[in-house]
Each structure stands twice: as C-alpha cells, then as structure tokens.
Amino acid sequence: MATSAKASVVTDIRVGVGEWLRFPDSVLAPNPSDPSKLCMLRLSHADTCKAAIAGRRQPAFDLWSMVVGCAPPVPGVDFRNRDVSGKLVSLSGAHACFRGIERPLAEDDDGRDVLAYVLRPHFFYEYDPNMVSVASKIPVPRGLVFVVYVRLTESRGLDQSGMVGTITHWSFVEADANDPKLPVNHASRYRARLW
Amino acid sequence: MGHDRMRASDLHAQYVPTALYYADADTVEYVRRDVPCIHRRIDGILTLAFDLHTRELIGFRVKGFRNFFINHLKPRHKMLDGDFIALVSVIEEAFQLVGDKVCPNEESIEAYRRARKIAHDDRVALEPLAA
Numbered sequence: 001m002a003t004s005a006k007a008s009v010v011t012d013i014r015v016g017v018g019e020w021l022r023f024p025d026s027v028l029a030p031n032p033s034d035p036s037k038l039c040m041l042r043l044s045h046a047d048t049c050k051a052a053i054a055g056r057r058q059p060a061f062d063l064w065s066m067v068v069g070c071a072p073p074v075p076g077v078d079f080r081n082r083d084v085s086g087k088l089v090s091l092s093g094a095h096a097c098f099r100g101i102e103r104p105l106a107e108d109d110d111g112r113d114v115l116a117y118v119l120r121p122h123f124f125y126e127y128d129p130n131m132v133s134v135a136s137k138i139p140v141p142r143g144l145v146f147v148v149y150v151r152l153t154e155s156r157g158l159d160q161s162g163m164v165g166t167i168t169h170w171s172f173v174e175a176d177a178n179d180p181k182l183p184v185n186h187a188s189r190y191r192a193r194l195w
Numbered sequence: 196m197g198h199d200r201m202r203a204s205d206l207h208a209q210y211v212p213t214a215l216y217y218a219d220a221d222t223v224e225y226v227r228r229d230v231p232c233i234h235r236r237i238d239g240i241l242t243l244a245f246d247l248h249t250r251e252l253i254g255f256r257v258k259g260f261r262n263f264f265i266n267h268l269k270p271r272h273k274m275l276d277g278d279f280i281a282l283v284s285v286i287e288e289a290f291q292l293v294g295d296k297v298c299p300n301e302e303s304i305e306a307y308r309r310a311r312k313i314a315h316d317d318r319v320a321l322e323p324l325a326a
Contacts, residue, residue, distance in 0.1 A: 046218060046219055047217035055208050055211060056229045058232070074206060103258050104221070104239075104258075126231055129207060141247065168219040169222065171232065171234040172247060173235070174235060
C-alpha cells in the first residue's frame, strides 16, 4: 500500500509546470438549437490567464472541473483526492440553455447573442494548497447551479473553423427555489429559454 | 508574455486582491480572496460575489464595462488615457445610471451600498483600460 501510494505521488509530480494553464482550444457542448446533437465551442483563455497572473487560480480550477470535466493538471492532484470518488461534469452535460443575458457585452448592446448553459455539478476542484497538492475535490453545496456563458460567433451559423461561439466566462449562481435545476430569476435574467 | 506566463504558472504565490478587467466577459471583477464564489445578479450592471463556503460578501463585478466606461465614466470624470479608475466612482456612476432607468428597490440599494463600501475600504482601483 505504501509503495503504490508513493508511486502515485511521483507520477503526479511529473505534471509539467504551467500545465494547468494549457487549456484545450475547444470543448463540446449540446447544440443550442438541438440538445441531442453536440457542437464545438471555442474556449477563450485570455481572461483566465489574466486572473492567474494576478494570483487568482479558482476561475481556472472551475474551468477544468466543470467545463472541461477533468481535474486541474497540477502536481499531487490524484493522490490528494484519491478517496473522493464523485464524478465531474463537463459542458456537454448541460441540461438547460438560455439565450440573451439582458445586459451589454462588448459590442452586443443587450447580450442577445450570448448563450447561458446551465449545469448542476456535484463535485468540483477548489484551490486549497496543502503539502500534497493545491487542488482539493469537494462537493458542490445544495442550492447552486453552474452557468457557462458563450458569445455566439455570428447571430446564426458557424465561423470558418466550425465553432458556434466562444466560451467567455462561467460562475456558480443560486438556484431557483421552485425549480432547483435552473438559476434564480431565470425568467428575468435571460431573454429566452432554448431548451 | 514570458514573464507573465511564469508568474501565472506559480501555484503558490499569494493572491493580492486586485481589480481586473476581463475583456472576453467585458467585466471588471474585484474579489478579496481567491476562493470559489457564488455570483448574485443585482441588475444588468452589478453582480455581487459571495464566498461559496461562508456566504460572506467578498467582492463584485461591474458588467458591460467597456460601453459603460466609454459612454459614462470617461466623459463625466474627464479621464485621460492611462488614468487609474477608482471603483468607488464606478459603483456610484453605475447606481446613478440604474436609478435613471428604474426606481431601485431596497435590495438593489443595499447591494450598491455594500459594493461601494468594499471599493472604498479596499481603495480598489482599476488599471488603465487600454493596458
């Protein structure tokens, strides 16, 4: 037992420096017009890297564990969390999608070309440094959903690389008391529900 | 970017609370701690950030910032390129803008008051937007 544990630690240490900031360029998500099909979304890295430069790592850990759907690649992560067996979700597991965020986003005056994908993750990774690793897998408290925002490439259609849009930001929000799978005030905070 | 990349990669450097403009999200965010947050939408401009574990208010987001900066903040405060932007002024201006459109309710007034207090107490300033 001691030997295998030690081997596991050594394996984890081989995670390259800065690996946790090398995000995939794209991720799969349910298609906004037909959730039974998947589409590709570009993953914007700039804001997450900017936060990391300022020493804020949690947005990157949220991204890995609830959008990409895997543990952040940091040393010791597997060993530290070896006894926490809960599954992670990824964006492809979104169960609801809204369009229009009712506020400006850059050139989009009322955010009508922004999608909001809703997920209900049970576990995620928190930045919580200790002697073994900086990433701790913890349960998501009840009463929360996770929302991922996507700016559509065009009002409709794909860009040249086949991407439907770009993931720009994400966050936990409180769930609606009457429908705990959806964000609170979803009727007023989004323009329309797609599915 | 090399030096920045190295700094970003450091998993153990202390987080120093800083207001950041996130261009892709078009949002300014300030949080006191690098912890998981719950975001509570107040209106189209202001969102409050709470510590996911303690539910303590630890920061805020000002959304749609580029448009807000160009059309409201910059002309009103006669800002020059390269000026740092005091977030107290941002919160006050945002509250006035919201108040011009709809009559803010108690919850909204309290949210702006709390966000302004954090900006004031922590002397939060945003780096020049062009940087």
